[in-house]
């Protein structure tokens with residue numbers, strides 16, 4: 746069979762430069778393992794299925810939180826608002842400080858599974874761990890969503906081109922004047 750693949754030299758930096766163009770929502774994944782709370786900032790999160798309700802998160806297993814999620818079999822996924830950039834930095838270890846102090850910031854509660862849920866998050870998904878696929882440096886975790894809190898109406902926190910940002914708002918609310926646009 747004819748081969749169409751040619752040798753390429755994709756290294757991690759070229760991959761990261763490409764991925765930096767993928768704008769994403771910023772979340773905190775959190776768990777409780779006995780008395781220990783652990784959590785990390787994560788953008789590798791997405792919906793998996795609505796029926797049944799499942800989401801997907803990718804977590805580096807060399808960090809602190811993966812082991813706790815694997816042992817407790819529960820996690821929350823908290824979608825951050827723009828005003829929670831300081832929490833994103835705290836849970837990504839960008840501000841220094843001890844790992845166990847991360848939960849001293851923000852208002853945390855518990856719902857069904859015992860995982861900490863951020864009360865003021867745009868949305869908080871309380872999950873048990875259904876499946877875990879470990880490959881290379883990361884684990885793909887499928888969360889079985891047991892409960893959800895929603896605080897809609899806030900601007901989302903996004904990560905784009907290696908910086909935190911947010912949206913302009915909905916086009917309909919911006920009252921843009923398209924009258925001069927040739928294609929409108």
Ligand SMILES: Cc1cc2nc3c(=O)[nH]c(=O)nc-3n(C[C@H](O)[C@H](O)[C@H](O)COP(=O)(O)O)c2cc1C
Pocket residue numbers: 771783784785786787788789790803804805806807808809810811836837838904
């Ligand atoms: C915007 C942003 C997105 C991130 N996304 C992820 C991610 O999806 N998965 C991951 O494992 N780490 C991600 N990280 C890195 C972790 O937040 C960071 O390494 C954290 O300190 C790990 O905490 P832990 O030691 O408790 O696991 C991200 C960091 C930033 C700033």
